[in-house]
Amino acid sequence: MSSKNALIEVRNLRRSFDYGAVQALRGISFTVEQGEFVSIMGPSGSGKTTLLNILGALDSEFEGAVTIDSVEMRHLAEPERFRSRTIGFVFQSFHLLPALTALENVQMPMFERKWRASERRTRAAALLGSVGLEHRMDHRPSKLSGGERQRVAIARSLANEPKLLLADEPTGNLDSSDALKILEVLGAIHQQRNMTMIVVTHDCDVAAATNRTLRVRDGQLVEKQISNGA
Amino acid sequence: MSFFQLILKNLFRRRSRSLLTLGGISIGIAAVVSLSGIASGFERSWANVYKARGTDLVVTKSVTRSTMPGPFPFALKAELQRMPHVREVGALLSDVFSVEDSPTILVIGWETKTSLWNHVKLVSGKWPDDSSKNTVALGTLNAEMLGKTLGDKVQIESGEYTVCGIFSSPALAESGAIVMPLPAMQSLTNKEGMVNFFDIWLEPNTSVGDTEKLRVSIKAKFEGLTAFNPGSVAENNIAMQIAKAMTWAVSSIALVVGAIGVMNTILMSVFERLHEIGILLAIGWRRGRIMQMILAESLLLSLVGGFAGCGLGAVAARLLQMSPWVHGKLEADVGLPLLGIALLIAIALGALGGLYPAWIGSRMSPATALRQ
Numbered sequence: 078m079s080s081k082n083a084l085i086e087v088r089n090l091r092r093s094f095d096y097g098a099v100q101a102l103r104g105i106s107f108t109v110e111q112g113e114f115v116s117i118m119g120p121s122g123s124g125k126t127t128l129l130n131i132l133g134a135l136d137s138e139f140e141g142a143v144t145i146d147s148v149e150m151r152h153l154a155e156p157e158r159f160r161s162r163t164i165g166f167v168f169q170s171f172h173l174l175p176a177l178t179a180l181e182n183v184q185m186p187m188f189e190r191k192w193r194a195s196e197r198r199t200r201a202a203a204l205l206g207s208v209g210l211e212h213r214m215d216h217r218p219s220k221l222s223g224g225e226r227q228r229v230a231i232a233r234s235l236a237n238e239p240k241l242l243l244a245d246e247p248t249g250n251l252d253s254s255d256a257l258k259i260l261e262v263l264g265a266i267h268q269q270r271n272m273t274m275i276v277v278t279h280d281c282d283v284a285a286a287t288n289r290t291l292r293v294r295d296g297q298l299v300e301k302q303i304s305n306g307a
Numbered sequence: 308m309s310f311f312q313l314i315l316k317n318l319f320r321r322r323s324r325s326l327l328t329l330g331g332i333s334i335g336i337a338a339v340v341s342l343s344g345i346a347s348g349f350e351r352s353w354a355n356v357y358k359a360r361g362t363d364l365v366v367t368k369s370v371t372r373s374t375m376p377g378p379f380p381f382a383l384k385a386e387l388q389r390m391p392h393v394r395e396v397g398a399l400l401s402d403v404f405s406v407e408d409s410p411t412i413l414v415i416g417w418e419t420k421t422s423l424w425n426h427v428k429l430v431s432g433k434w435p436d437d438s439s440k441n442t443v444a445l446g447t448l449n450a451e452m453l454g455k456t457l458g459d460k461v462q463i464e465s466g467e468y469t470v471c472g473i474f475s476s477p478a479l480a481e482s483g484a485i486v487m488p489l490p491a492m493q494s495l496t497n498k499e500g501m502v503n504f505f506d507i508w509l510e511p512n513t514s515v516g517d518t519e520k521l522r523v524s525i526k527a528k529f530e531g532l533t534a535f536n537p538g539s540v541a542e543n544n545i546a547m548q549i550a551k552a553m554t555w556a557v558s559s560i561a562l563v564v565g566a567i568g569v570m571n572t573i574l575m576s577v578f579e580r581l582h583e584i585g586i587l588l589a590i591g592w593r594r595g596r597i598m599q600m601i602l603a604e605s606l607l608l609s610l611v612g613g614f615a616g617c618g619l620g621a622v623a624a625r626l627l628q629m630s631p632w633v634h635g636k637l638e639a640d641v642g643l644p645l646l647g648i649a650l651l652i653a654i655a656l657g658a659l660g661g662l663y664p665a666w667i668g669s670r671m672s673p674a675t676a677l678r679q
């Protein structure tokens with residue numbers, strides 16, 4: 078089941094909380110190819126965020142094997158360093174820093190790179206332009222609409238040119254027109270950058286836009302399904 | 308945006324709290340600067356007195372209970388004078404009195420016909436002499452402080468004196484003092500036949516080694532007396548020892564309070580930002596960078612507070628110097644070395660106050676922070 082082009086390999090992944098009282102993931106296995114756009118769907122509490130946190134090196138206390146970009150995730154010495162180079166995160170509630178402007182927010186991950194301040198600025202401006210926010214660069218999050226905030230967060234997730242973009246319900250806090258715009262932005266990124274992307278969603282339109290949907294229930298994969306969208 | 312701009316932004320977000328902390332640090336540093344400036348000014352002003360007089364050795368009581376050394380017999384002078392290399396011995400009796408509105412005025416009785424009178428210059432009038440018991444000369448600064456001129460009366464303890472001369476001295480402490488002949492001072496203080504200092508001038512070209520030998524032999528010969536080089540006046544003056552100890556005590560308290568203030572401010576700001584710190588970790592910030600950010604905030608705060616404290620301390624030292632207790636006795640010594648040390652202390656405060664909050668912040672678990 079392992080393939081030459083697999084960016085992500087997950088084998089028999091288990092994760093429990095509260096000393097085994099809560100079994101969030103009960104043996105999940107799948108692979109994701111380089112350049113694939115995958116969605117994950119499932120009811121609330123089924124373990125989607127838990128899975129995404131493990132893929133994003135935010136959580137290493139799991140059982141089973143998870144390999145991303147040939148790196149074994151369980152005993153990662155410097156998860157921050159791995160996140161900084163390999164992963165871009167997009168969250169349901171945006172998680173922008175409220176005191177910083179859009180442009181500054183996008184620059185934050187870049188402090189881990191040896192880029193000059195002027196280069197950080199130029200790159201951040203280009204990223205904001207690519208998500209259609211060139212006129213909102215000096216606005217703070219509180220002055221932006223939900224859709225705009227999420228586009229800032231997407232631009233930020235691309236700041237260090239990651240290999241893998243992880244989005245946890247990116248449209249969950251948005252109305253349908255904003256959600257559509259986010260979906261377009263994600264689709265464009267996937268096409269232009271040939272980036273591997275995993276999106277957790279409750280939204281069938283979002284799932285339909287991806288190459289493939291993984292369905293999760295009670296911590297297990299129910300079926301695999303290739304969708305025809307995009 | 309540079310990292311420094313980010314730090315500034317973080318501090319400006321909590322403007323009033325940052326300002327209050329800054330105020331706390333600057334007051335602590337100002338206390339250090341002003342008190343140390345006064346203490347070292349005190350020391351320097353006495354060193355200047357001996358420098359002006361050209362004194363080579365000073366003899367005084369070795370154990371002293373009050374701020375002025377205790378009395379011993381004038382008669383010892385003859386024996387001192389016979390010791391090797393001694394050119395001249397001048398006897399003094401000094402004490403501090405409250406004179407009219409000034410709480411602490413130095414009054415000195417100088418032995419007449421000695422070199423003690425050489426370095427001072429009469430500005431007007433004449434010197435008091437042994438025959439006229441109730442006349443005194445005022446230093447220029449003293450005359451200004453008391454508001455007296457020639458012919459005015461000065462009340463010192465129970466005695467009333469007439470100002471017969473005004474003199475200037477290159478040493479500030481003498482300029483602020485009242486001088487009278489030794490016998491007059493002895494009767495004012497009821498210490499007939501007693502003195503509390505001998506100033507010794509040595510023959511020209513006496514070597515450092517011979518001076519030291521003489522010093523040691525004076526100590527050995529006269530029980531209860533000590534001899535010291537004017538340069539080490541601070542170690543032999545109890546008032547200076549007290550001043551130094553006070554400076555040290557007040558400064559340490561101010562600094563401990565300052566450090567706790569910094570830590571409190573930074574710790575609060577870290578606890579308020581746990582969620583944001585979690586976000587930064589999630590988007591790839593290393594834990595070391597989180598520490599860097601928090602430490603830099605604390606260092607910047609205390610460094611700015613340090614600079615403000617140096618300015619404030621210099622001004623406070625000037626003001627203290629004008630206070631009636633200190634006026635005319637010293638010039639505050641707020642120099643670059645003191646300011647440098649004060650800034651180093653400020654940096655140490657920032658590091659101490661920031662280290663624990665930085666450690667707390669860097670230990671955050673991003674996944675937990677983001678769930679909230």
Ligand SMILES: Nc1ncnc2c1ncn2[C@@H]1O[C@H](COP(=O)(O)OP(=O)(O)OP(=O)(O)O)[C@@H](O)[C@H]1O
Nearest residue numbers: 094095099100101120121122123124125126127128
């Ligand atoms: N840190 C934790 N401590 C204890 N239990 C946890 C923790 N994280 C997740 N869980 C539990 O694990 C299960 C899966 O949670 P998870 O957040 O992964 O669900 P989800 O599929 O993302 O749900 P939602 O659609 O509501 O976001 C839930 O029962 C949740 O309560």
Ligand SMILES: [Mg+2]
Nearest residue numbers: 125126127245
């Ligand atoms: Mg979730």
